[in-house]
Amino acid sequence: MGQIQLKQVTKSFGDVQVIPPLDLTIQDGEFTVFVGPSGCGKSTLLRLIAGLEDISSGHIEIDGKDATDLVPAKRGLAMVFQSYALYPHMSVRKNIAFPLRMAKMDPAEIDRRVNAAAEVLNLAAYIDRRPGQLSGGQRQRVAIGRAIVREPSAFLFDEPLSNLDAALRVGMRMEISELHKKLKTTMVYVTHDQVEAMTMADKIVVLQAGVIEQVGSPLELYRRPRNTFVAGFIGSPKMNLISGEEAAKHDAATIGIRPEHIDVVESGGTWQGTVGVAEHLGSDTFFHIHNTGLTEMITVRAIGDINLTHGDTIHLNPRMNELHRFDAQGLRID
Amino acid sequence: MARSVTPRRKLINTTIAWAIGLLIFFPILWTILTSFKTEAQAIAAPPIFLGFEWTLENYRVVLERSDYARFLWNSIIIAGLSTLIGVAIAVPAAWSMAFVPSKRTKDILLWMLSTKMLPAVGVLYPIYLIFIELGLLDSRAGLVVVLMLINLPIIVWMLYTYFKEIPGEILEAARMDGATLPQELLYVLTPMAIPGIASTMLLNFILAWNEAFWTLNLTAVNAAPLTAFIASYSSPEGLFFAKLSAASTMAIAPILILGWFSQKQLVRGLTFGAVK
Numbered sequence: 288m289g290q291i292q293l294k295q296v297t298k299s300f301g302d303v304q305v306i307p308p309l310d311l312t313i314q315d316g317e318f319t320v321f322v323g324p325s326g327c328g329k330s331t332l333l334r335l336i337a338g339l340e341d342i343s344s345g346h347i348e349i350d351g352k353d354a355t356d357l358v359p360a361k362r363g364l365a366m367v368f369q370s371y372a373l374y375p376h377m378s379v380r381k382n383i384a385f386p387l388r389m390a391k392m393d394p395a396e397i398d399r400r401v402n403a404a405a406e407v408l409n410l411a412a413y414i415d416r417r418p419g420q421l422s423g424g425q426r427q428r429v430a431i432g433r434a435i436v437r438e439p440s441a442f443l444f445d446e447p448l449s450n451l452d453a454a455l456r457v458g459m460r461m462e463i464s465e466l467h468k469k470l471k472t473t474m475v476y477v478t479h480d481q482v483e484a485m486t487m488a489d490k491i492v493v494l495q496a497g498v499i500e501q502v503g504s505p506l507e508l509y510r511r512p513r514n515t516f517v518a519g520f521i522g523s524p525k526m527n528l529i530s531g532e533e534a535a536k537h538d539a540a541t542i543g544i545r546p547e548h549i550d551v552v553e554s555g556g557t558w559q560g561t562v563g564v565a566e567h568l569g570s571d572t573f574f575h576i577h578n579t580g581l582t583e584m585i586t587v588r589a590i591g592d593i594n595l596t597h598g599d600t601i602h603l604n605p606r607m608n609e610l611h612r613f614d615a616q617g618l619r620i621d
Numbered sequence: 622m623a624r625s626v627t628p629r630r631k632l633i634n635t636t637i638a639w640a641i642g643l644l645i646f647f648p649i650l651w652t653i654l655t656s657f658k659t660e661a662q663a664i665a666a667p668p669i670f671l672g673f674e675w676t677l678e679n680y681r682v683v684l685e686r687s688d689y690a691r692f693l694w695n696s697i698i699i700a701g702l703s704t705l706i707g708v709a710i711a712v713p714a715a716w717s718m719a720f721v722p723s724k725r726t727k728d729i730l731l732w733m734l735s736t737k738m739l740p741a742v743g744v745l746y747p748i749y750l751i752f753i754e755l756g757l758l759d760s761r762a763g764l765v766v767v768l769m770l771i772n773l774p775i776i777v778w779m780l781y782t783y784f785k786e787i788p789g790e791i792l793e794a795a796r797m798d799g800a801t802l803p804q805e806l807l808y809v810l811t812p813m814a815i816p817g818i819a820s821t822m823l824l825n826f827i828l829a830w831n832e833a834f835w836t837l838n839l840t841a842v843n844a845a846p847l848t849a850f851i852a853s854y855s856s857p858e859g860l861f862f863a864k865l866s867a868a869s870t871m872a873i874a875p876i877l878i879l880g881w882f883s884q885k886q887l888v889r890g891l892t893f894g895a896v897k
Binding site for chain 2: 337339358359360365366368369370372373374375376386389390433437
């Protein structure tokens with residue numbers, strides 16, 4: 288079991304309220320990702336769930352029981368930190384065994400669990416090394432191992448991949464996803480990287496300034512962003528947001544169209560502009576287009592094999608059925 | 622870009638470093654050399670550097686005249702206990718300042734250090750009067766308290782800088798892993814801070830060992846440490862340079878040897894945080 292419920296939870300540091308009253312339910316076995324720009328309160332929220340910070344008001348329930356005043360260790364949660372937070376003076380084995388030792392578990396059982404975790408995470412070969420002798424990826428695996436052995440009701444991840452290089456990050460992302468499929472344990476994952484959020488999550492919670500902007504599955508968020516913030520935050524490259532005359536034509540204060548929903552045509556498109564930068568990725572080409580008269584810059588995702596460069600005139604056809612409309616408050620109009 | 626050092630430059634640098642090192646060490650070297658001279662050779666003009674007849678006479682006289690062991694024992698007790706008690710008080714203080722800082726933590730640290738800027742003689746009278754009142758004059762207990770207190774700001778500062786280097790997340794991880802506060806201190810913080818605690822204790826021991834102002838002013842016979850032992854050989858006539866040097870050599874030898882063997886630890890401790 289691993290259901291986590293936040294009821295009217297707030298957090299203030301001194302006079303500054305970083306989390307206004309917030310309600311959220313994380314279902315048992317769900318992979319939930321908190322995503323948002325830096326300073327949006329996502330890590331604070333995770334630390335409130337972990338018990339590393341005290342909430343200012345409200346309640347936190349874990350598996351239906353009030354955990355608001357429980358110390359971190361009594362909440363049955365395990366956490367993986369951004370800096371891995373391994374004990375540098377202990378071997379990998381001792382690091383992983385530490386929570387079990389603290390729980391005064393039988394040494395034979397500790398051995399069994401540590402070996403099992405090392406097996407799952409491919410750490411057996413390094414089991415007697417110290418963290419200092421391991422690479423970033425291996426360290427992260429040790430941190431995950433330390434979390435797994437406790438058999439917690441939920442895992443909390445605080446930007447666990449941000450210290451890894453790009454290639455390793457993709458690999459570890461898949462490992463964590465596979466681990467979730469295998470263990471079927473609740474996971475709460477904090478990241479500022481919307482690609483991580485989209486690829487890993489069952490449910491994404493988009494946060495801004497401590498406020499939940501939208502909760503939903505990755506595709507829900509992509510297809511039906513509730514407001515302009517979510518629209519701009521989810522999806523890469525970012526959605527083009529256009530206001531003014533063009534938006535008024537569609538009875539909206541702002542319209543949004545994703546770069547992949549604008550077609551490049553030979554001539555006579557609805558819109559036209561000048562190519563500022565053309566990023567040729569091989570599989571795709573991203574055009575950053577100026578002088579459209581719509582907004583400062585429009586981004587378009589086109590096929591890889593296209594021969595337009597800086598300064599060329601480009602003709603564009605937005606797919607009208609993919610247009611998102613927002614009112615003056617930035618809220619979605621259906 | 623790394624700076625390239627030519628062999629010539631390296632030679633010059635090494636020579637300069639040695640020259641400065643020798644210059645600083647020279648008074649100690651001179652004291653040691655003088656302790657092996659006769660009184661006449663000790664005050665000879667021009668001074669004799671090495672070409673004298675080496676003698677152990679001064680050491681024999683000094684050992685005969687005074688109870689070196691008693692002074693030594695007092696020094697060990699005073700420096701040792703003031704260090705231990707100081708660290709015992711400073712660890713929790715530095716801990717709370719490093720990991721649960723308040724708005725005024727920085728101010729408190731600075732204020733503590735500022736007490737070290739006060740000339741000791743400024744508080745000699747009040748402390749002397751308090752010592753008389755409490756019957757602590759010429760007692761080891763009194764000196765332990767005074768030396769512990771005057772070095773406490775340095776101990777707290779050093780431990781604070783050490784603890785600051787330990788990432789808070791590691792302690793939070795221990796908390797998540799079910800460690801209680803004592804377990805967190807015992808299994809996680811202390812092993813990680815041992816080098817820092819050790820070099821802090823070492824430095825403090827040396828400072829307390831060498832402290833002369835308070836030890837000379839607050840002791841007479843019973844609690845007198847090696848600093849008083851040295852002082853007892855300086856006379857207004859100034860005729861006993863060789864014996865004074867022998868006494869000094871004997872007084873500084875233990876701490877010099879300790880410092881020599883632990884210099885790596887000391888340098889690491891003092892530059893901790895400055896270089897990684």
